Amino acid sequence: MIAGKLTNRRRQRGTAVVETIVATPVLLFLVLIGAEITNAFVDHNTLTKYARHAVRHVAENALQGTTSVVSLDANLVTEARNLIVFGNTAGTGSPILPGLTVGNVQVVDLGGNNVQVTITYPYTGILGNTLPTFRFGADRNLGFNLQATATMRALSVSYTHLTLPTS
Numbered sequence: 001m002i003a004g005k006l007t008n009r010r011r012q013r014g015t016a017v018v019e020t021i022v023a024t025p026v027l028l029f030l031v032l033i034g035a036e037i038t039n040a041f042v043d044h045n046t047l048t049k050y051a052r053h054a055v056r057h058v059a060e061n062a063l064q065g066t067t068s069v070v071s072l073d074a075n076l077v078t079e080a081r082n083l084i085v086f087g088n089t090a091g092t093g094s095p096i097l098p099g100l101t102v103g104n105v106q107v108v109d110l111g112g113n114n115v116q117v118t119i120t121y122p123y124t125g126i127l128g129n130t131l132p133t134f135r136f137g138a139d140r141n142l143g144f145n146l147q148a149t150a151t152m153r154a155l156s157v158s159y160t161h162l163t164l165p166t167s
Contacts, residue, residue, distance in 0.1 A: 036125050040146065043097060047119050047148035050087070050096060054080040055117040055150040057089070058107060062115055062154040070109050070154050081105040084119060099124060116151040 058080050064071045081102040082091035095101070099122060106118045123146045 032126070036127070039126060040123055043121070043123060044146050044148065046096060047084075047121055047146060048150070050084045051117050051119050051148045051150040054083045054105075054107075055115060055152045057083055058115045058117065059152040059155050062109075063113075063156050068113065068156060070113055070115060072107060072109050072115070077107045078102075080107050080117060084117070097121060110151065113154045114151055115154055116149060118149045119147065121146045121148075 058072070058076060061076055061079075062070045062072060078091070079089040083089050084105050085091070085095050085100050085102050086093050087096050091102075100119075104120050104122075106116075106120075108116045108118070110116050123144055125142055127142060
């Protein structure tokens, strides 16, 4: 009876090792997928935040004088692109995301005093752009574009000075 229990324990130990060997790659793959999705989500949120900052900058500076006509001059478009890519209007420093360039940014006058900023970012994940299949078919392309768009009505900024009544 004792010999039967020992062989049963050895079989169970062997089964546990086999289950671990089978389950570990699946669990690691799921963790990697979760990390990849989280990374893409964070990058998209970053792009959305900077698109909002840039469209606000454009909306504040697009109306020239009292004409209420949107004017997107080259300087304003360059400032908006720099604000998105570098985080400042001067265009100094390194890009907020690797691979993001001013060519990925579009600033458009939509008409009706609306301006729009669109960013198209070629996302490169943790694994890179391709997933090797180790000769079990063609390698899989993992690259895709993240896009963030923000639209705002151009603001007519007029500053009025308050005068306090004298007593």
